[in-house]
Amino acid sequence: MGNEATIKSTGSRVDEEVERGIWPKLVYVWRLLYRDKAGMLGLAMFLIVAATAVFSPWLAPYDPLKQDLMVAKQPPAYSEKGDMSHVLGTDNLGRDMLSRIIYGSRVSLTVGFFGVLIAGSLGMIIGLISGYVGGRVDSFIMGGVNMILALPYLVFVVFIASILGRSLLNVILIFGFTNIPIFARITRGEVLRLRESGFVESALSIGATRTRILFSHILPNLLGPLITIATFEMSGMIFYEAGLGFLGLSVPPSTPSWGNMLATGRQYLTIYPWIATFPGLAIVFTGLGMNLFGDWLRDVLDPRLRRTKR
Amino acid sequence: MTKILSVKNLVIKFYTFDGVVHALNNVSFDLEEGETLAIVGESGSGKSVSMLSLLHLLPMPPAKIENGEAYFYGNEEEPVDLLKLNRSGISKIRGGKIGFIFQDALSALNPVMTIGRQISESIIEHLGLSHAKAKEKTIELLKRVGIPGARQRYDNFPHQFSGGMRQRVMIAVSMACTPKIVIADEPTTALDVTVQAQIVDLTKELQKEFNIAVVWITHDLGVVAGMADRVLVMYAGSPVEIANAQDLYSNPQHPYTIGLMNALPNVKGDGDSRLASIDGIPPDLMDEPRHCQFAWRCPHAFDRCWEEIPQQVSVGENHVVSCFFDVENGRPKENV
Amino acid sequence: MQRYILSRLIQSFIMLVGVLFIVFFMLQLTGDPVALMVSRSASPEQIEELREELGFNRPVLVQFADFVGNAVKGDFGMSLRHNQPAMELILERMPATVELASIALLFAMVIGIPLGLLGGANPGSIWDMLARGAGLIGQTIPNFWLALILIMIFAVNLGWFPSFGRETYQFMGLALPTKSVILPAFALGLFTMGQLVRFTRSAVLEIKNEDFVRTAYSKGLADRRVYIKHILRNAAIPLISILGVQFGYLLSGSIYIETIFSWPGLGNLLAESIGNRDFALVQAIAFFTSLVVVSLNLTADIAYGMADPRIRYGE
Numbered sequence: 001m002g003n004e005a006t007i008k009s010t011g012s013r014v015d016e017e018v019e020r021g022i023w024p025k026l027v028y029v030w031r032l033l034y035r036d037k038a039g040m041l042g043l044a045m046f047l048i049v050a051a052t053a054v055f056s057p058w059l060a061p062y063d064p065l066k067q068d069l070m071v072a073k074q075p076p077a078y079s080e081k082g083d084m085s086h087v088l089g090t091d092n093l094g095r096d097m098l099s100r101i102i103y104g105s106r107v108s109l110t111v112g113f114f115g116v117l118i119a120g121s122l123g124m125i126i127g128l129i130s131g132y133v134g135g136r137v138d139s140f141i142m143g144g145v146n147m148i149l150a151l152p153y154l155v156f157v158v159f160i161a162s163i164l165g166r167s168l169l170n171v172i173l174i175f176g177f178t179n180i181p182i183f184a185r186i187t188r189g190e191v192l193r194l195r196e197s198g199f200v201e202s203a204l205s206i207g208a209t210r211t212r213i214l215f216s217h218i219l220p221n222l223l224g225p226l227i228t229i230a231t232f233e234m235s236g237m238i239f240y241e242a243g244l245g246f247l248g249l250s251v252p253p254s255t256p257s258w259g260n261m262l263a264t265g266r267q268y269l270t271i272y273p274w275i276a277t278f279p280g281l282a283i284v285f286t287g288l289g290m291n292l293f294g295d296w297l298r299d300v301l302d303p304r305l306r307r308t309k310r
Numbered sequence: 311m312t313k314i315l316s317v318k319n320l321v322i323k324f325y326t327f328d329g330v331v332h333a334l335n336n337v338s339f340d341l342e343e344g345e346t347l348a349i350v351g352e353s354g355s356g357k358s359v360s361m362l363s364l365l366h367l368l369p370m371p372p373a374k375i376e377n378g379e380a381y382f383y384g385n386e387e388e389p390v391d392l393l394k395l396n397r398s399g400i401s402k403i404r405g406g407k408i409g410f411i412f413q414d415a416l417s418a419l420n421p422v423m424t425i426g427r428q429i430s431e432s433i434i435e436h437l438g439l440s441h442a443k444a445k446e447k448t449i450e451l452l453k454r455v456g457i458p459g460a461r462q463r464y465d466n467f468p469h470q471f472s473g474g475m476r477q478r479v480m481i482a483v484s485m486a487c488t489p490k491i492v493i494a495d496e497p498t499t500a501l502d503v504t505v506q507a508q509i510v511d512l513t514k515e516l517q518k519e520f521n522i523a524v525v526w527i528t529h530d531l532g533v534v535a536g537m538a539d540r541v542l543v544m545y546a547g548s549p550v551e552i553a554n555a556q557d558l559y560s561n562p563q564h565p566y567t568i569g570l571m572n573a574l575p576n577v578k579g580d581g582d583s584r585l586a587s588i589d590g591i592p593p594d595l596m597d598e599p600r601h602c603q604f605a606w607r608c609p610h611a612f613d614r615c616w617e618e619i620p621q622q623v624s625v626g627e628n629h630v631v632s633c634f635f636d637v638e639n640g641r642p643k644e645n646v
Numbered sequence: 647m648q649r650y651i652l653s654r655l656i657q658s659f660i661m662l663v664g665v666l667f668i669v670f671f672m673l674q675l676t677g678d679p680v681a682l683m684v685s686r687s688a689s690p691e692q693i694e695e696l697r698e699e700l701g702f703n704r705p706v707l708v709q710f711a712d713f714v715g716n717a718v719k720g721d722f723g724m725s726l727r728h729n730q731p732a733m734e735l736i737l738e739r740m741p742a743t744v745e746l747a748s749i750a751l752l753f754a755m756v757i758g759i760p761l762g763l764l765g766g767a768n769p770g771s772i773w774d775m776l777a778r779g780a781g782l783i784g785q786t787i788p789n790f791w792l793a794l795i796l797i798m799i800f801a802v803n804l805g806w807f808p809s810f811g812r813e814t815y816q817f818m819g820l821a822l823p824t825k826s827v828i829l830p831a832f833a834l835g836l837f838t839m840g841q842l843v844r845f846t847r848s849a850v851l852e853i854k855n856e857d858f859v860r861t862a863y864s865k866g867l868a869d870r871r872v873y874i875k876h877i878l879r880n881a882a883i884p885l886i887s888i889l890g891v892q893f894g895y896l897l898s899g900s901i902y903i904e905t906i907f908s909w910p911g912l913g914n915l916l917a918e919s920i921g922n923r924d925f926a927l928v929q930a931i932a933f934f935t936s937l938v939v940v941s942l943n944l945t946a947d948i949a950y951g952m953a954d955p956r957i958r959y960g961e
Contacts, residue, residue, distance in 0.1 A: 147661045152898030152935045159932050162920040163675050239788050246790050273798050280791030287786035367860055405866035417857040420876050432865040467955040
């Protein structure tokens with residue numbers, strides 16, 4: 001069809017534009033982001049959560065651990081019995097809900113960030129080895145990867161968490177290690193795709209070394225898909241952390257975390273419903289932001305999708 | 311001869327993310343009953359776009375028909391403007407009155423539906439036959455297009471056929487309801503040369519048998535010579551020349567057509583055996599055409615070619631050219 | 647096709663051996679499995695006693711061989727808490743989980759597939775907005791929180807549904823579901839619903855641009871027929887694998903929902919046994935759910951092969 005040729009040529013035009021170095025690339029990504037309002041909104045939501053986590057001590061009106069039984073179970077400000085001293089009310093021990101939610105973002109983001117860092121870097125190395133070496137090594141690694149991915153994830157995470165015990169480090173390690181396979185699989189797939197695309201051969205044929213090809217061709221091309229998957233994985237880890245907290249298997253009970261708050265809220269669900277409601281809203285807010293942003297990243301960073309979209 | 315289709319002043323643009331693509335600029339041509347019209351041009355010249363648009367098969371948006379009419383005379387009643395038909399109106403024409411043969415039969419046939427069903431569903435839709443009767447008719451048709459063991463093959467899937475056999479199935483799909491027109495969109499490009507000839511022959515046979523007008527879209531002037539009655543040459547979305555096939559080969563009037571003819575391999579092999587080529591590349595369709603689209607590459611281009619868009623002008627019986635230059639006499643035309 | 651099935655069977659078998667390995671060595675992760683099982687106040691003598699009783703004083707490899715040997719016979723040892731064979735407990739709890747997961751899947755399919763189809767068919771329309779919204783909601787609302795909210799609204803405030811427990815209606819020897827399943831199934835199925843919407847929508851968007859769809863239109867078929875006979879039929883084949891995976895997810899992922907609704911299923915049993923540090927039972931549940939998930943994936947893959955003529959009639 002006639003329009004195919006033109007669509008292809010615009011695709012390459014975009015790639016050329018992006019080829020020129022890091023600064024124009026960032027400007028270009030910003031321009032694309034600016035056009036997509038949902039992606040913008042997602043990024044803004046995520047930044048709000050990130051800022052909350054960084055500036056918790058300045059934002060939180062109270063010490064999240066401070067118990068004050070005098071004001072225990074005080075309803076949020078919108079309720080008739082509530083007032084502005086505790087905007088989102090207090091929990092069963094009189095701790096300020098808002099402050100605990102603000103501090104809770106720290107646990108969620110720490111787990112998400114370091115979990116993704118561990119899973120992403122180890123997964124990338126394993127995927128690179130698998131895709132680059134190929135042969136038996138590849139089938140062995142991918143056999144293991146596919147096996148782990150096919151297992152009932154939640155059951156095993158709960159199992160491991162119950163054995164290792166409650167600590168922030170354990171939770172990070174659990175998510176960091178159990179999510180290696182997904183990154184390994186994505187990396188390997190991309191490496192194979194890049195090898196198939198022929199420019200590795202053409203680089204080899206003009207005398208580039210394998211290491212050089214790895215650093216100048218393979219790694220930069222991996223970045224897009226990995227960042228995208230990292231966004232979704234991070235939001236997934238935040239969910240699962242809250243879930244573990246809800247079952248009493250995440251960080252120690254004294255630590256303010258959204259999952260722990262939900263676990264408390266569940267006990268008082270029928271009488272003090274706000275204790276369970278607000279931490280959940282915080283999880284939904286974070287997840288929504290990251291998913292909107294991730295969807296947009298996927299559209300922009302995946303060159304194949306970029307060509308067919310719109 | 312009776313006219314079956316008459317296209318006038320067709321203009322199509324694609325509104326894409328990066329800008330407007332001027333896919334088709336002011337194309338007009340007629341089609342007679344039972345004749346073969348070849349539309350020739352390189353990729354991007356708009357040859358497929360023009361025919362797809364008639365049956366509303368272009369994705370809209372991004373495509374938009376800006377202007378033009380396309381009267382179809384094959385209905386029992388009044389002639390209809392295809393471009394103005396609604397959904398149900400065009401559905402009756404598609405497959406029933408105008409059939410389509412696509413380029414790559416492997417991707418053009420549904421991979422998870424038996425080829426028998428893919429043919430018979432069209433028959434059921436247009437001729438209103440029962441499933442059993444449609445199946446019998448389909449098997450007849452498969453025999454007619456030369457599929458051995460047609461009855462058993464009815465239940466096969468596209469991937470179980472060879473390329474040539476698949477294209478025969480595609481022909482059966484397009485001709486299932488004996489349409490008035492069949493549009494063949496580069497049906498032989500993906501095939502071996504020997505198979506190509508078989509497909510061309512089969513199409514010609516069926517065309518004669520059912521008195522079908524065929525529009526044969528191709529970039530291969532070699533294929534055109536053997537089968538077309540008339541030829542429409544397209545360049546960058548504009549029609550450059552329409553003529554009887556013989557006229558076009560013996561007496562091409564547009565510099566682009568002449569270039570194409572010179573680029574054909576000379577079978578006699580006398581003299582210089584190198585192939586001539588046309589210098590330059592086709593224009594960017596993102597730019598709105600303001601003058602002759604071939605001017606960049608034309609050896610004869612002069613002032614006027616850079617100022618105006620040439621209109622289609624008759625230069626002989628059934629011979630229309632869009633050019634300001636008189637190639638025969640080597641000087642600009644005076645009367646256009 | 648036979649070779650395809652055979653290779654998938656072998657893969658599944660290897661996987662299950664791997665699962666046994668993982669499930670066994672998970673307990674060794676901290677170095678001393680017995681210390682995990684006893685209460686903190688237990689004396690060293692008590693610990694040693696239990697160690698001998700459960701055979702943890704033998705070399706690890708001997709333990710592993712013993713574990714695998716028994717597992718093949720379906721014996722995962724006794725639940726310390728219930729004093730009952732672990733497998734027996736699991737099979738008792740299975741029907742409740744199957745009921746919950748099936749209804750959740752049914753809800754997800756009935757809403758998700760048509761919504762995805764409508765959204766993909768009319769991009770930018772109100773249906774598409776709904777489809778995209780549903781996909782996003784399914785992905786961003788954690789089911790454990792949704793369950794709490796549903797209880798608050800529909801059980802506590804409105805009183806339409808019970809807030810916990812499973813009731814069945816006995817009919818000709820069958821335990822049929824009652825309205826007690828509705829809230830938990832909705833909470834459990836929302837994620838899957840979102841996944842089905844997303845998948846169907848993007849599959850439709852992709853398949854719509856295939857050449858054969860253009861051919862179908864060129865035959866004069868109406869939209870309805872093109873979508874159902876051509877587009878949906880092509881989307882349905884990968885959908886089979888997705889459904890297999892999702893059903894596995896629903897069966898194994900009901901731990902929160904079953905706990906919140908006190909639904910007497912496997913997930914509830916798992917949460918309970920973790921609370922009781924009843925690790926023989928945890929191991930058994932982990933292996934059993936893996937077995938179910940692996941068999942489901944195998945079934946889905948074979949069904950996929952049957953549905954796709956390109957695999958059924960080998961390339």
